Amino acid sequence: METIPAHPLSRFAAATLYEAMGKRGDLEPALRAVGAARLFGPAFTVRCHIGDSRAALVAAAIAPAGSVIVIAAGGTHRSTVWGGSSTRAAMRRGVAGVLTDGAVRDTVEIRALGWPVFAAGAAVRGAVKNHPGWFGEPVSVGGAVIRPGDLVSADEDGVVVIPAEDAAGLLPLAERQAAKEAALDLEIEAGADFRDLQGFR
Template identity: 45%
Template sequence: MTAGTSLLAQFAALDSATVSDALDACGLPPGQGGLRPMWGTPKVAGFARTVQLEPVDHSPTDSRGGAHILTGAIAEAGPEDVVVVANGGRTDVSSWGGIVSVGASVRGVRGVVTDGACRDVGQARELGFPVFARGQVPVTARGRLRQRSAGEPVSLGDVTVGQGDLVLADEGGVVVVPRERAEEVLDAARRLADREAAIEAEVRAGVPLPDAMRDARLAGTEARR
């Protein structure tokens, strides 16, 4: 097991809400909702492979074309990666489909988070390939979207994602952890998880909720030290 794989496994043992609280405690942007699993309830932790999409410009002066969107990034991705697609939250056109799910699955990619819509969800489900998106739409990207960049920082909702940042996605939402601060956030998240587990145990043992939630144990004050 590589150091990266070990780090991902430790984050995968947590949930997006706890990591979001830890990001808050560390002064970093918290998680976000609206990016839902398109099938089942998968949990994905991986390092970001970023792709920026943009609308096709049909003007005569625009000569940009090239390879199909996403294909280069997928060809370079591997078993520790999650593809992150920035498409400005558009839900009128698909920014991820069945063929790229197949290509990513063959490469061992852990999943995709796309700030937009997707299609061919049944194909992704059959592959067991996790897709997180803002919705589904049957409309193809062909002739509507093109790739502006790959491997550059992108916006996923209100959060900036850099290539190699850690992404955790589950049924509760998506969190992005800057790679250089991953250990700090992991430490904070573990302490928060321990506090929440202790409070839950007290409540289940019959301690009144106001007493179990005394002081600021859920506020992450210890994580800020």
């Protein structure tokens, strides 16, 4: 089974990476954590025919360990593309998690499993499983184009996508941003006036 190694950017919060990229890469805030609230990895892209979950379920069986299955479901919340059984299948492969602009179900089960699923909502209605869908192509999810291999970083604040070609150069910027945030917090704890720290006077 192919396994994707851990990435040095995975230790940074999504908001820190967003700031480090020059305030770019954020997805729609409606995409929220259903299961565990920390997700990071390269995108394994899937596009489903609207109302059909077959491609998403196949992805649970073929996505590389360490990848994030990114499912473009057409933005519909009236039928689900992911649930408890697909979560278990992907977990067994070592997949890092799932991001979809569609709905999911079995949310109590997913939370109990402690596995990262970020989705636009939850619904009880299942989908048909007829259309083969598309794999390994750029997809539109959350107001952004996500390509295979782009890095997905998500936590309780939201979701950020890092273009694959920007990842290597982002590390020193992320380290600088994290250090800046930590230094600010130390000054606050030391009693500095927050207005001065923000340059408001």
